[in-house]
Amino acid sequence: MRMMSTTTPHGMNERAQVILKTLIDCFIRDGEPVGSRTIARESGLDLSPASIRNALLDLEEQGYLQSPHTSAGRVPTVRGYRVFVDSLLTVQPIDAAQLAMLERELVADEALTRQQVLDTASRLLSGITHMAGVVTLPRREQLGLRHIEFLPLSERQVLAVLVFDGQEVQNRIVRVDRSFTAAELQQVSNYLNSLFIGKGIAQVREALVEEMRRTRADMDALMRTAVELASVALEAPDEADYVIAGQSNLMDFKELSDIEKLRALFDAFTAKREMLRLLDQALEAQSAQIFIGEESGYRVLDDCSVVSAPYRVDGQVVGVLAVIGPTRMAYQRVIPIVDITARLLGSALNLSG
Amino acid sequence: MRMMSTTTPHGMNERAQVILKTLIDCFIRDGEPVGSRTIARESGLDLSPASIRNALLDLEEQGYLQSPHTSAGRVPTVRGYRVFVDSLLTVQPIDAAQLAMLERELVADEALTRQQVLDTASRLLSGITHMAGVVTLPRREQLGLRHIEFLPLSERQVLAVLVFDGQEVQNRIVRVDRSFTAAELQQVSNYLNSLFIGKGIAQVREALVEEMRRTRADMDALMRTAVELASVALEAPDEADYVIAGQSNLMDFKELSDIEKLRALFDAFTAKREMLRLLDQALEAQSAQIFIGEESGYRVLDDCSVVSAPYRVDGQVVGVLAVIGPTRMAYQRVIPIVDITARLLGSALNLSG
DNA sequence: TTTTGGCACTCTCTGGCGCTGAGTGCCAAA
DNA sequence: TTTGGCACTCAGCGCCAGAGAGTGCCAAAA
Numbered sequence: 001m002r003m004m005s006t007t008t009p010h011g012m013n014e015r016a017q018v019i020l021k022t023l024i025d026c027f028i029r030d031g032e033p034v035g036s037r038t039i040a041r042e043s044g045l046d047l048s049p050a051s052i053r054n055a056l057l058d059l060e061e062q063g064y065l066q067s068p069h070t071s072a073g074r075v076p077t078v079r080g081y082r083v084f085v086d087s088l089l090t091v092q093p094i095d096a097a098q099l100a101m102l103e104r105e106l107v108a109d110e111a112l113t114r115q116q117v118l119d120t121a122s123r124l125l126s127g128i129t130h131m132a133g134v135v136t137l138p139r140r141e142q143l144g145l146r147h148i149e150f151l152p153l154s155e156r157q158v159l160a161v162l163v164f165d166g167q168e169v170q171n172r173i174v175r176v177d178r179s180f181t182a183a184e185l186q187q188v189s190n191y192l193n194s195l196f197i198g199k200g201i202a203q204v205r206e207a208l209v210e211e212m213r214r215t216r217a218d219m220d221a222l223m224r225t226a227v228e229l230a231s232v233a234l235e236a237p238d239e240a241d242y243v244i245a246g247q248s249n250l251m252d253f254k255e256l257s258d259i260e261k262l263r264a265l266f267d268a269f270t271a272k273r274e275m276l277r278l279l280d281q282a283l284e285a286q287s288a289q290i291f292i293g294e295e296s297g298y299r300v301l302d303d304c305s306v307v308s309a310p311y312r313v314d315g316q317v318v319g320v321l322a323v324i325g326p327t328r329m330a331y332q333r334v335i336p337i338v339d340i341t342a343r344l345l346g347s348a349l350n351l352s353g
Numbered sequence: 354m355r356m357m358s359t360t361t362p363h364g365m366n367e368r369a370q371v372i373l374k375t376l377i378d379c380f381i382r383d384g385e386p387v388g389s390r391t392i393a394r395e396s397g398l399d400l401s402p403a404s405i406r407n408a409l410l411d412l413e414e415q416g417y418l419q420s421p422h423t424s425a426g427r428v429p430t431v432r433g434y435r436v437f438v439d440s441l442l443t444v445q446p447i448d449a450a451q452l453a454m455l456e457r458e459l460v461a462d463e464a465l466t467r468q469q470v471l472d473t474a475s476r477l478l479s480g481i482t483h484m485a486g487v488v489t490l491p492r493r494e495q496l497g498l499r500h501i502e503f504l505p506l507s508e509r510q511v512l513a514v515l516v517f518d519g520q521e522v523q524n525r526i527v528r529v530d531r532s533f534t535a536a537e538l539q540q541v542s543n544y545l546n547s548l549f550i551g552k553g554i555a556q557v558r559e560a561l562v563e564e565m566r567r568t569r570a571d572m573d574a575l576m577r578t579a580v581e582l583a584s585v586a587l588e589a590p591d592e593a594d595y596v597i598a599g600q601s602n603l604m605d606f607k608e609l610s611d612i613e614k615l616r617a618l619f620d621a622f623t624a625k626r627e628m629l630r631l632l633d634q635a636l637e638a639q640s641a642q643i644f645i646g647e648e649s650g651y652r653v654l655d656d657c658s659v660v661s662a663p664y665r666v667d668g669q670v671v672g673v674l675a676v677i678g679p680t681r682m683a684y685q686r687v688i689p690i691v692d693i694t695a696r697l698l699g700s701a702l703n704l705s706g
Numbered sequence: 707t708t709t710t711g712g713c714a715c716t717c718t719c720t721g722g723c724g725c726t727g728a729g730t731g732c733c734a735a736a
Numbered sequence: 737t738t739t740g741g742c743a744c745t746c747a748g749c750g751c752c753a754g755a756g757a758g759t760g761c762c763a764a765a766a
Contacts, residue, residue: 035758048710053759071717071758113526151502151516159522161514163504169512169524173466186539248619251612259604259612266601388729401739406730424729424746 019055021088024076033073078293092332106348114167121345126246131325136242138318148192150185160233174232188226240276253326268300282308282320293327307334309342313349372408374441377429386426431646445685459701471596474698479599484678489595491671501545503538513586527585541579593629606679617653635661635673646680660687662695666702
């Protein structure tokens, strides 16, 4: 019994922690099962391999480690990684050159459109980490409406142009049952703009309902038309989506070299649905988050981890960005990179808006 | 000497042609080097394997075949495939169910936006062929301008909305050095619309230059502004781009199972540049085209073939669509599919415009 | 009581070996 | 000109033995 030694949040004495940390550090670095000899050499603990072996046995029993087979070294389990990222990990300061690059490419260039900013962000994430970088599109729901305009498109089609805060422009084609002249639509636009400018979509919807009720009786034709057009244009739900870069980086990791799994993963990126559900969770969380291996609850990501952070426009969380890579990733390096990129992306969007 | 036998465009007697065709058919079907015995059985020629071997030797010397090693069967070279697709191949009629699906998904649903139509087309191509499907965006240059509108965005930014024939709407953010009121921009829009409606971009550019010269002296401030804004909005060159679907299908082909090559290929799809250059050639050609293996002149496609066909809007070729897969693909099946899809895509775009 | 050296054991990995089967090229006979 | 026969080549497979890495356990040392 080692009841006397310092215990810690995980019911693990200090030595066990050092050993676990060393093992995971080595494994992340080399990608191969780690043996007692290596840990004895690198932990700084001044213990013989035999002693380390005893400790390893305990850690394995507690479910932090496992060995692929009898005579290989040991490998961290998801549980092992969990304590590692939660309390063992020492975050590396971000590389100065990389930070400079992020700032230069994201914030310094004001001429970028929103789409370009998002593309750049995911490209930078993937480039710096050598894994896949994902950025969800900002949720319009959270953004203020800055302008609305209707243009005649054809007999039965009207083009709605919605301009939001944060460089966001959207086009919607609205089918209508009579034709409108440019002048009519101009009036409609003016009327709606006077009502809605600066409000968020949710507020606008409320205002629309209110307006419909208020003017039911004494509503003139123009106003009725305006309200109807606006309803249609705004009713389509916020389609969640994301941009991804560096997918193919994932092909370089031997733990993902199984072509079947890789294919499933790539298909999942393309299908987007499940992926978005996962990223939505990260959005709700409102702060940096890490899913390790099976924790995501999403099969194709069983051998992957997702490091995510939400980004803000106007103080509101509007999207998340994430790095996806093998469970064995350099969390110390990736976490701060994701974090700072989220912040920079936020300010890039604020500033270009 | 077999000077007496019927010779053909390729200086190959009839028997040699039958043998080559049979061999390629078998190879496409089974994916393994084909031996003399198999050909004797399947060609319907009623010759012994030994005779076939003689003919094979000739074909190999002429560069239509090669053998991976002494005791394997034979495999077509690029040159072999070339004569196969050019003159040996018997095109299969397209499967009725697949044709029905294409029509249903592309043409029948009028509510699709342009983007959705293109996505659907590439998805269908890849779905039916089990390879990668690519569709380039229609070139705006060829499309008529239907409407132009300017909206104030912020102090120094104006939003230009360009509406083209064929469901195409584009937003451009234009930086300006003074602020404009909505009313001013409205006038500008009206003025420009009166000038340009119905013209193609090239014509509009000409008209702009003309307008600049004509009114140099007596041009009022508004017109000057209008012409300047329009120049900026229209100067940005037509950015070529494409949508792709079913990339991951390519992972299933054993001839592409080399992870290095696969990665290079995927990166090329993402980088797009070289790919677009290739597709541009197909666009110039104005008719169906096939690049086999190294013929594309583009390294990452060395083991792939590209079957492409241009599509038309208003009788004008505006883009191409293509299927990309391993050199060993079922050309008889793929060619008609690409062809018919191109036609259907064209009518889908015409109709939704 | 904890640590350590020693030791037997287990398991993967690699390379060598020989066999099998498929397919070839060539030759002489039909 | 075609064909059967034959020797030859070569990839693929299974098998085996040796090397190397790492383990678990035990008894001795600290």
